[in-house]
Amino acid sequence: MISILKNWVRGSNKLERFWLLSKIEYKLRYYENKLGLVWALIKPLSEIFIYYIAFEVIMKAGIPHFVSYLFIALVLWNFFVESSLGTIQILATKKYLYEYTNMNKIEIYLSVIGSNLIGLFFNILMFFVYYIFIEKGMYVSWHIIFLIPIVLNLVILSLGFSLILSNLYIIAKDIQQIWLIIIGLGFWISPILYKLDTFRAALPGLEYINPISNIIINARNVVLYNHVPEWGLLFWGLIYSVFFLLIGLYLLNRLGSKAAEKL
Amino acid sequence: MELNKEKVAVIARNISKTFYISEDSYNTVKKRLFNLFNTPKPKEVAALKMMNFQIDRGECFGLIGRNGSGKSTLARVLAGVYPTDTGYVKINGSTMLMNLGVGMSHELTARENIYVSGSVLGLKIKEIDKVFDKIVDFAELREFIDTKIKFFSSGMIARLGFSIAVNAGAEIMFLDEILTVGDIKFQEKAIKVFEKSWIDGKTVILVSHSMDVIKKYCQRVAYLKNGVLEYLGDAETAVNMYIAENK
Numbered sequence: 001m002i003s004i005l006k007n008w009v010r011g012s013n014k015l016e017r018f019w020l021l022s023k024i025e026y027k028l029r030y031y032e033n034k035l036g037l038v039w040a041l042i043k044p045l046s047e048i049f050i051y052y053i054a055f056e057v058i059m060k061a062g063i064p065h066f067v068s069y070l071f072i073a074l075v076l077w078n079f080f081v082e083s084s085l086g087t088i089q090i091l092a093t094k095k096y097l098y099e100y101t102n103m104n105k106i107e108i109y110l111s112v113i114g115s116n117l118i119g120l121f122f123n124i125l126m127f128f129v130y131y132i133f134i135e136k137g138m139y140v141s142w143h144i145i146f147l148i149p150i151v152l153n154l155v156i157l158s159l160g161f162s163l164i165l166s167n168l169y170i171i172a173k174d175i176q177q178i179w180l181i182i183i184g185l186g187f188w189i190s191p192i193l194y195k196l197d198t199f200r201a202a203l204p205g206l207e208y209i210n211p212i213s214n215i216i217i218n219a220r221n222v223v224l225y226n227h228v229p230e231w232g233l234l235f236w237g238l239i240y241s242v243f244f245l246l247i248g249l250y251l252l253n254r255l256g257s258k259a260a261e262k263l
Numbered sequence: 264m265e266l267n268k269e270k271v272a273v274i275a276r277n278i279s280k281t282f283y284i285s286e287d288s289y290n291t292v293k294k295r296l297f298n299l300f301n302t303p304k305p306k307e308v309a310a311l312k313m314m315n316f317q318i319d320r321g322e323c324f325g326l327i328g329r330n331g332s333g334k335s336t337l338a339r340v341l342a343g344v345y346p347t348d349t350g351y352v353k354i355n356g357s358t359m360l361m362n363l364g365v366g367m368s369h370e371l372t373a374r375e376n377i378y379v380s381g382s383v384l385g386l387k388i389k390e391i392d393k394v395f396d397k398i399v400d401f402a403e404l405r406e407f408i409d410t411k412i413k414f415f416s417s418g419m420i421a422r423l424g425f426s427i428a429v430n431a432g433a434e435i436m437f438l439d440e441i442l443t444v445g446d447i448k449f450q451e452k453a454i455k456v457f458e459k460s461w462i463d464g465k466t467v468i469l470v471s472h473s474m475d476v477i478k479k480y481c482q483r484v485a486y487l488k489n490g491v492l493e494y495l496g497d498a499e500t501a502v503n504m505y506i507a508e509n510k
Contacts, residue, residue, distance in 0.1 A: 017382040024375055096366035101433065102343030102358045103383050174291040257346040260339070261282070 018107065022114030029115065040119055041126060044074050055193055063195055065224065068127075068135050072223055073192040073216045075123040076154055080212055083116050083158035085183055088176045090166045091259045099260050105252060109166075113159055120151070131223070141226040147219065149234065154215050157241040163248025167255040170262050191216055207233065211240050272435050272466040273318040273341050277350030280311040280336055310336045313349075314492040316485070318435075318466065320355075325481030325498060326470045327505050332487040334470050335362075338437045341468065356434030356466075357385040361424070361441050369413035373404055373423055376412060381431040394430045401452075402426035422449060429456045436461060439470040474502045 030037050048070050055061045063069055087109070094108045131138060168175045190212050191199045200207065207213040214237035218229040283305040310333045318324045318341070326334045339345040342358040366383070367376045377398055381391040399405055402422045412420055425441065438461075441453075458480075461467050471477055477484060477498060484501035486494040488508065494501050 013382060013385060013387045016388050020378060020382050020388070024371065024379065028370060096368050097379075097383060098366075099344060100342075100360040100366040101383055102354055171290055172292045172295070174293055178292060260344045 014107070018111055018114060021107070021111030022118065025112055025115035026118045030119075037122070040122060044071065044078060044123060044126075047074055051193060061193075061195065065135060065138060068131050068138065068224060069220065070192070071127050071130060072219055073190075075120065075127055076151075076215055076219055077187070077190065077192055077212065078123070079116055079120045079154060080158050080161075081183055082119070083113060084161040084165055085176070085179055086116075087112055087162040088165045088169050088179065090162070091170065091256065092263045095260070095263060105256055105259070106249075109159060109162055113155060113162070116158070117155070138224065139226070140223070143222040143226050143228060146222040146229050149238070150215055150219050150222070150229065153234070153237050153241050156238070156245050157211055157215070160241060160244030160246075160248040163252050163256075164244065167248070167251040167259075170255050170259055186210065186212065196220075208236060211237065211244065214240075270320055271317050272320045272322070272355055273468075274353040275314060275316055275341060275347075275350070276352075277313060277315060278311060278340060278347040278352060279309070279313050279349045280333075280340060280345065281348055282308045282310055284308060310490050311340065311347075312490045315350075316492070316495055318468065320466055321464070322482055323467045323469060323480045325477045325484035325501070326468060326487065327472075327474075327477060327484060327501060328487035329505075329508065331489075333490040334487055335439060337485075337487065338439060338468060338470055342435070342437050354435065358435045358437065359384060359428060359433035360437045360439065361428050362439035367412060367420065367424060370411065372409050372411050373399075373402075373415075374408050376423065377427060377431075380427045384427075384431050384433045386431055391431065398423075398426045398430045401429065401456075403449075418446070425453060429453075429460060432461070432465065435466045435468070437468045437470070440472065474505070478502055 030040050048067055051070055052067060056063075056066050090108060090112060091105070097103060097108055098105055128140070132140060165175055165179055189203065189206060190210055191207065196217065207217060214230075214233040218234055218237075221227045221229050285303055285305040326337060328334050336345065338360060340347055341352060341354075342360045343352065343354050344360060367380065371379065377395060378388070378391055381394070382388070386394075399408055402419075402425070404419060404423060407415065407419070412423065415423070428436070467480075469477065469481060481498050483496060484494075484498045485492055486501040486504050494504055
């Protein structure tokens with residue numbers, strides 16, 4: 001079974017194509033302007049600065065190691081936003097790839113996720129540089145290997161929403177505005193800025209309804225608190241994400257196949 | 264009937280296609296909500312009506328018919344770009360549709376476009392490296408290779424597209440009036456490679472209004488009239504039917 005898969009990958013150029021399209025996508029996003037990659041790093045830093053002033057300096061929320069606490073959550077949150085909001089028009093902007101050939105559209109989605117993963121990799125790297133060298137009294141333990149299933153969960157979730165939204169875009173052009181509102185609301189009802197206890201007490205059960213919550217909560221468990229993930233949340237999150245991915249794939253088959261003639 | 268994968272390039276069974284064209288742009292959530300009870304009736308355009316046929320590997324297959332007869336729609340359906348409403352299309356191999364341009368991003372440079380297109384057409388990076396110089400020289404674009412193609416003239420883009428198609432083309436090529444790219448000198452060159460590298464060796468579906476071209480290259484020709492496959496067979500008969508319609 002595995003050898004068949006291996007031969008299939010080696011025999012075709014699918015992996016190479018995935019990497020080529022991801023690199024080009026990444027380049028288009030970050031190397032086109034003069035400051036280049038710097039922008040990718042400035043964005044989370046500026047956000048941390050703003051929330052630090054608001055929550056620690058003015059409101060005195062009193063969360064220990066607040067910068068690290070925020071940093072890891074924002075990096076994951078931004079990946080989700082970029083992969084969902086940023087890809088709504090993907091079938092329109094990447095039309096040149098499928099309009100003249102019988103290329104499978106799912107490859108376009110995977111390459112964009114791939115390019116975002118390159119960005120996520122640099123952001124996580126930057127987080128660990130801060131965490132290990134600047135943050136005082138914190139250390140990294142073996143528990144960070146659990147970051148792998150957590151990021152996998154994030155990727156499945158993002159791909160799912162990317163598919164759902166971009167295919168709905170074919171029949172509803174204002175989905176972008178609607179999603180912008182949902183994302184805006186989502187940011188404030190996710191456990192990004194608050195103490196987890198406060199969040200759970202105020203909105204019980206929400207960490208199960210909001211699909212990004214389990215990812216953020218567990219990422220903090222394994223990175224900041226040197227703890228194993230909350231297993232219930234982790235498995236629930238994976239099932240939840242796969243559910244969205246299946247809806248997305250269904251929509252790609254139903255609506256996406258008509259993208260060439262409708263867009 | 265069992266179908267031989269080695270021999271057949273495209274199979275079309277009971278395919279048909281209807282376009283639904285709505286009067287105003289009825290594709291936002293807002294409009295849908297406000298018109299919940301009075302949905303506008305879209306106009307139906309039957310572009311292709313029930314047809315059955317297959318295209319053999321290595322064959323040059325012609326598609327003729329007047330404007331609006333469904334030629335281009337049929338080409339897109341056979342290439343797997345448009346889905347059919349009924350029946351199915353089975354494609355054995357990668358396809359490429361060419362009319363004036365091929366799929367290229369205007370945000371990318373000529374070099375990047377060559378690699379992306381080549382890869383989409385099924386080549387490996389090493390294989391693209393090998394034909395890269397050939398593509399650039401054939402398109403006569405050596406000094407603009409790292410320029411974004413949005414700064415190219417339409418002729419330059421067409422030449423690049425043609426050159427990629429010639430040197431990296433897919434197994435099944437759909438050519439929609441392509442022998443009119445570029446100046447006379449480029450056209451001569453284009454026809455030469457067209458005869459050399461496509462007619463022998465690749466499966467070609469040729470859409471054209473030029474009956475001379477059709478008669479010269481195609482073994483079998485499909486003649487379409489108002490979305491109906493009126494005739495499929497030898498070129499001579501199909502061309503005569505088409506000429507009779509135009510009288």
